[in-house]
Amino acid sequence: MIRSNIGNNWVPYVFLMPFLSVFILFYLYPTYSNIYVSFHDYSPYEFFDIDNFQYVAMWNYIDIFNSDRMLKAILSSIIYLIAVNLILHSLALMFAKMINLTFKSIQVVVLILLLLPYLSDGLVVFSGLAVSNYNIDQWVVFAWSEVVNNLGFYIFVYYIVLERVPTEVKEAALLDGASTLKCFMKIEIPALLLVIKMMLLLSTVYLIQDSPINNGFVGSGGGFISAFTVLFTGLIILLIVFISMFKLLKKYKKAI
Amino acid sequence: MNYFFKRWAVKMYMALFLFVFCWMLNQPLLSILTQLLDSIKRHDLVLELYLQPEYISGLLVSLKVSVLGGFFAAIFCSLVAYALAVFEFRFKKIILLLMLIILCTPFTFQLVPLIIGTLKLGLINQHIALWLPFVTPILGVFIIKQFIETIIDSELIEAARMEGASEWYLFYKIIIPLIKPAMVLIFLIQFSFIWYLFFYPLIMIPDESIQPLSMMAGGFRPMGDIPLGNMIFTMVPVLITILCSGYIYKFIKSDIA
Numbered sequence: 451m452i453r454s455n456i457g458n459n460w461v462p463y464v465f466l467m468p469f470l471s472v473f474i475l476f477y478l479y480p481t482y483s484n485i486y487v488s489f490h491d492y493s494p495y496e497f498f499d500i501d502n503f504q505y506v507a508m509w510n511y512i513d514i515f516n517s518d519r520m521l522k523a524i525l526s527s528i529i530y531l532i533a534v535n536l537i538l539h540s541l542a543l544m545f546a547k548m549i550n551l552t553f554k555s556i557q558v559v560v561l562i563l564l565l566l567p568y569l570s571d572g573l574v575v576f577s578g579l580a581v582s583n584y585n586i587d588q589w590v591v592f593a594w595s596e597v598v599n600n601l602g603f604y605i606f607v608y609y610i611v612l613e614r615v616p617t618e619v620k621e622a623a624l625l626d627g628a629s630t631l632k633c634f635m636k637i638e639i640p641a642l643l644l645v646i647k648m649m650l651l652l653s654t655v656y657l658i659q660d661s662p663i664n665n666g667f668v669g670s671g672g673g674f675i676s677a678f679t680v681l682f683t684g685l686i687i688l689l690i691v692f693i694s695m696f697k698l699l700k701k702y703k704k705a706i
Numbered sequence: 707m708n709y710f711f712k713r714w715a716v717k718m719y720m721a722l723f724l725f726v727f728c729w730m731l732n733q734p735l736l737s738i739l740t741q742l743l744d745s746i747k748r749h750d751l752v753l754e755l756y757l758q759p760e761y762i763s764g765l766l767v768s769l770k771v772s773v774l775g776g777f778f779a780a781i782f783c784s785l786v787a788y789a790l791a792v793f794e795f796r797f798k799k800i801i802l803l804l805m806l807i808i809l810c811t812p813f814t815f816q817l818v819p820l821i822i823g824t825l826k827l828g829l830i831n832q833h834i835a836l837w838l839p840f841v842t843p844i845l846g847v848f849i850i851k852q853f854i855e856t857i858i859d860s861e862l863i864e865a866a867r868m869e870g871a872s873e874w875y876l877f878y879k880i881i882i883p884l885i886k887p888a889m890v891l892i893f894l895i896q897f898s899f900i901w902y903l904f905f906y907p908l909i910m911i912p913d914e915s916i917q918p919l920s921m922m923a924g925g926f927r928p929m930g931d932i933p934l935g936n937m938i939f940t941m942v943p944v945l946i947t948i949l950c951s952g953y954i955y956k957f958i959k960s961d962i963a
Binding site for chain 2: 459461462463465466468469470472473475476477478479480481483484487545548549551552553556558560561562563564565566567569570598601602606609610651652655
């Protein structure tokens with residue numbers, strides 16, 4: 451850790467300025483105006499006169515929770531998120547350990563090969579899988595393409611952290627007669643737990659962007675009801691994520 | 707059991723198994739490779755396609771936009787990460803918290819206000835609208851921050867300051883060469899993200915003559931079953947990744963956690 455206060459007080463702000471200007475303009479301000487709009491009666495076609503909207507307090511949220519469609523979408527997306535996250539992270543951990551067990555010389559080659567689907571488009575992966583498995587249910591293909599697409603990145607992260615687990619602890623366990631599997635389950639997974647939690651949060655957020663909530667509402671129906679719904683679904687997800695995030699922040703300050 | 711796992715044969719088996727899995731996971735990309743081989747056989751048709759002026763201009767626009775976006779993302783992220791890792795200042799915690807909030811918001815959530823804002827700024831039909839919103843990947847900031855904290859000692863920075871280096875000189879001459887592998891990784895991630903954008907340019911660039919390649923790639927299907935237009939389109943990020951694999955190697959091997 452490096453912390454230094456030498457130098458002028460304005461220096462860090464100069465370093466932050468280019469990033470922060472873009473960040474405020476394109477991310478913070480839109481988020482603020484979304485939250486502002488969520489308490490008003492509006493339609494997307496009138497978004498330009500944002501000041502003339504009528505204030506309706508929490509009624510938008512109440513309407514959302516009263517519709518059947520919303521509850522259905524939330525339920526199906528929760529099932530989807532749990533299933534895909536479970537498959538994604540267990541596979542990624544398994545692969546990271548497997549790469550760790552092979553020869554040193556080919557480890558990096560394998561990692562880069564696995565990173566390629568992550569750096570290529572999700573749509574390419576999906577269409578490639580959908581063409582070759584057209585008789586399987588499209589939902590399964592979609593979920594699997596999501597896994598294939600993101601697996602490389604998580605393997606990459608888990609592999610790098612696995613390398614950093616202190617070898618003395620592992621050697622001591624192996625000397626006392628633990629098997630490699632037991633060593634992995636009892637020593638390496640607890641050591642990785644912090645990173646696993648952070649990555650779970652990250653993958654949940656990335657999956658939400660492609661989840662049935664968004665695709666269902668944007669793709670079908672259309673028009674302003676769908677845009678309306680997507681906006682508030684985003685807010686609700688945001689609330690859920692915030693709560694989990696603050697808990698994580700309190701416990702694991704050094705990870706961030 | 708331990709002895710068993712340490713043996714050479716097991717390592718060999720693991721390696722084989724992994725390569726089979728790499729093969730499976732890269733199936734879509736491999737199908738593109740077979741298309742490449744196919745198109746070499748029918749090079750006259752393919753050349754005719756790729757020498758169309760619209761295709762070349764689309765390719766150039768895509769390259770320009772994604773290279774600019776990736777480059778500025780790497781620079782901005784390293785600047786912020788350096789400031790967050792090395793300095794203590796007042797609004798640090800608030801900035802970190804805001805970054806986390808934005809990291810956790812889906813992009814669709816802020817799409818409508820973002821489009822309105824971009825329209826108000828008058829950025830419609832301009833290429834800057836395609837890369838300027840994407841030069842601030844929050845994940846990149848955290849990756850580079852962690853990288854700086856693990857590989858750079860405080861003695862290095864203090865020594866440079868003792869010798870009279872200014873803050874900018876210190877960053878430019880000492881920090882940038884050391885964190886280049888992480889910057890290349892951010893460049894790659896952001897490059898491929900902007901390269902494959904479809905929905906955003908659809909709104910921002912209504913003018914068909916200056917559209918990027920991602921929007922017209924589906925239109926080039928001269929040979930029926932072979933979507934040739936997509937081939938070069940999907941090959942470019944992969945090729946750049948392979949070219950930069952030396953930096954990824956360095957990133958992995960420097961002991962970052």
